[in-house]
Amino acid sequence: MGTITALGLLLLVCMVAVGGTQGLQAWLSLIFNFGALFFAMVLMAFHFSPVLVTLITGIIVLAMTIFLGGSDSDSTMVAFYASVVVLILLVILIIPIEHWAQIQGFGQEDSEDLEGMSTVLGISYLNVAISTAILSTLGAIAEAAIAIAAGLAEILEQHPKITLKNLQGAGFRVGKQIIGTTFNTLFFGFFGGFLALFIWFAGVHYSMGEILNDKILVSEILMVLFSMISVIGTIPLTTWAMVTFEREKRRRLSKSKQE
Amino acid sequence: MGTQVKVQNKIWRRWWPYLIVILGGLLVFGVAHDDSLYQTPILKIQSVNRISQSKQSDQFHNEDEQVEQKLNGIITNGSDKGQKLSVENTYMKSEATTLGYHAGQKVFLTVHHNHGKLSATVSNLKRDTTLAFTVWLTISLLLVLMRFSGLMALTSVIVNAVLFWLAINWNTNTQGGIVLVIFGALAVVFAALTLLIVIGPNRQMLMTLLATIGGTALSIIVALIVFALTHERGVYYESMQYVTQLPRPLFLAETILGSLGAVMDESTDIISSLIALKIEKPDISAKQIFKSGRQIGGEIMGPLVNVLFFIFVADTLPLGLLYLKNANSWGYTFNMTMSLGVVQSLISGIGIVLTIPLACGITSLMMGGWKSWARLRR
Structure with missing residues (x-):
């Protein structure tokens, strides 16, 4: 058995042992997301528009992660809608910044990997860079949306008569609780992944100016920042979506009572 | 006099994020003209x-x-x-x-x-202006929307970044010989400092720290056992990018750091919810604490594993496309570009799952088990 298969099966066993059905769903969402990512890459290799492929993949991935992750059906629905809005806003932000930064493709640090490779590709690597940035934020968006929506659903369950204004305040409070730890998840996730690059910079004695303009480093830091922005944006948007949903629900309820 | 100070305080408390936004904007303008x-x-x-x-x-x-x-x-x-x-x-x-x-x-x-x-x-x-602009945008949004909590989140990230840089220089000075020791120790320091900033110096922080370190260490031990049993078949260290020293310890160090944040995130969530539960229902038994903790953990583990998966694997897309366009098979492309990221995601995933019983156990032992301690406190 290969190591990846063994680790994957072990993860399945652990997840089911701890979470039961929910554990199985969590494992399936991970496998599905891997499939979606790989499939998106293959589609891009067949010259489908990278950004379009990414948008569609992104929405499907958000749906799978949120619906397989959450439990309460109303709040997961709200979390999904909010996350799609965040995704679209993020794309609108990412496209001009990536055009501006021009971090597409490979840097001089990659030259060893590129040896013997043809770089006549016919695919716009600017669009690939945009896609990469969007894809790397998907997990963070889904997680934040689920956390806020689930937190608010629980508050609604305990205080069904809470005013909408207080509900909105509660959303921001939940957001404030998660922002510190979520930022660290993102920080360590990205910087852990790029430890080797930083060691390279230190070993080859890059100057500060070289580091701050380096293609790979800038692209990596931009990805961290986009993820952070997506989490910051998810907090108010999910809260507003939840408040709007609750307002509509109450309006319908009072209408049906009047009739 | 007193009221004047109070009014000033109030104005300051309301407007400080905007002041930082304006100062930051000026700084970005400066970076755009820093050619000299x-x-x-x-x-x-x-x-x-x-x-x-x-x-x-x-x-x-x-x-x-x-x-x-x-x-x-x-x-x-x-x-x-x-x-x-x-x-x-x-x-x-x-x-x-x-x-x-x-x-x-x-x-x-x-x-x-x-x-x-x-x-x-x-x-x-x-590219420095683009970088400065995006940093400014992120910090502005963070401070205006999240205010004080945003400032704390920012502080912990900055402190960690400085420590990270120091550790990298230390690693370079020792020629990468003790990379695992450095970054393993650093992970403990990172976790302690971050939790001190986010939670504050109290028992809750200590419990969270224990769960974080335990969970991360467990995942690495499990990974090493699986590596030994499967002879690391399908782990292609040669596909690691930017490697200037022995790849295997470097890979493990990357994995420790990569999963640390998520494990910390999770144990913070579980333990703070359980403490809130204990305050709400002081009579709750250790067993019930364990059970509700498992439920909270079960709900967040899936999304968390996916966060790390997208961070570890999404940035292999450009290289993967290059392999595919060079007429390599899907399998070879996966092995050479994505496999290490997938291994990292799986190890982190195991760490994230194992942290749940660990965090629940620590909380129920320290909060639920000693009834006499709880009575004394009251």
Whole structure:
């Protein structure tokens, strides 16, 4: 058995042992997301528009992660809608910044990997860079949306008569609780992944100016920042979506009572 | 006097995030005009002429276009400041390894003085303004929307970044010989400092720290056992990027750091919810605490594992595409580009799952088990 298969099966066993059905769903969402990512890459290799492929993949991935992750059906629905809005806003932000930064493709640090490779590709690597940035934020968006929506659903369950204004305040409070730890998840996730690059910079004695303009480093830091922005944006948007949903629900309820 | 101070305090408390936003904006403006701080000559491109354009193809029937352009601009720093210069630049339209430039951009030059005549080639694009702008945007949004909690989150990230840089220099000074020791110890320091900033110095922080360190350590131990049993078949260390030292310990160090944040995130969530539960229902038993903790953990583990998965694997997309366009099979492409990221995600996933019983156990032992302790406290 290969190591990846063994680790994957072990993860399945652990997840089911701890979470039961929910554990199985969590494992399936991970496998599905891997499939979606790989499939998106293959589609891009067949010259489908990278950004379009990414948008569609992104929405499907958000749906799978949120619906397989959450439990309460109303709040997961709200979390999904909010996350799609965040995704679209993020794309609108990412496209001009990536055009501006021009971090597409490979840097001089990659030259060893590129040896013997043809770089006549016919695919716009600017669009690939945009896609990469969007894809790397998907997990963070889904997680934040689920956390806020689930937190608010629980508050609604305990205080069904809470005013909408207080509900909105509660959303921001939940957001404030998660922002510190979520930022660290993102920080360590990205910087852990790029430890080797930083060691390279230190070993080859890059100057500060070289580091701050380096293609790979800038692209990596931009990805961290986009993820952070997506989490910051998810907090108010999910809260507003939840408040709007609750307002509509109450309006319908009072209408049906009047009739 | 007293009321005046109070009013000032109130104004300050309301408006400090905007003050930082304005100061930050000025700083970004400064970075856009910092050319004189660089020793490398910088060219501000004023106009671009396209010289030629030709179709290219390779043995895999990929088609692309090669463009030759002439960048006309003015040098903005150094001894040649103010001098007009034209530089030629060739790029492939897909821009995987070369870049096309346009008017308004600033580029770094490698200048050659040839019998008093100046000639140059472009070495890199000036990207510091974009970077500063995006950092500014993130911090502004964070402080305006999240205020004090945002400031705390920012502080912990900055503190960790500084520590990270110090550790990297230490690693370089020891030639990477003790990379695992350095980053393993650093993980403990990181976790302690971050939790101190986010939670504060109390019992809850201690419990969270224990769960975080335990969970991360467990995942690495489990990973090493699986590695030994499967003889690391399918783990291609040679596909690791930017490696300047022994790849295996470096890979493990990356995995420890990568999963640390998520494990910390999770144990914070579980333990703070359980403590809130204990305050709400003081009579709750240790067993019930364990059970509700398992439920909370079960709900967040899936999304968390996916966060790390996308961070670890999404950035292999450009290289993966390159492999596919070079007529490599799907399997080989996966092995050479994505497999290490997948292994990292799986190890982190196991850590995230194992942290749940650990965090629940620690909480129920320290909060639920000792009834007498709880009574004494009251």
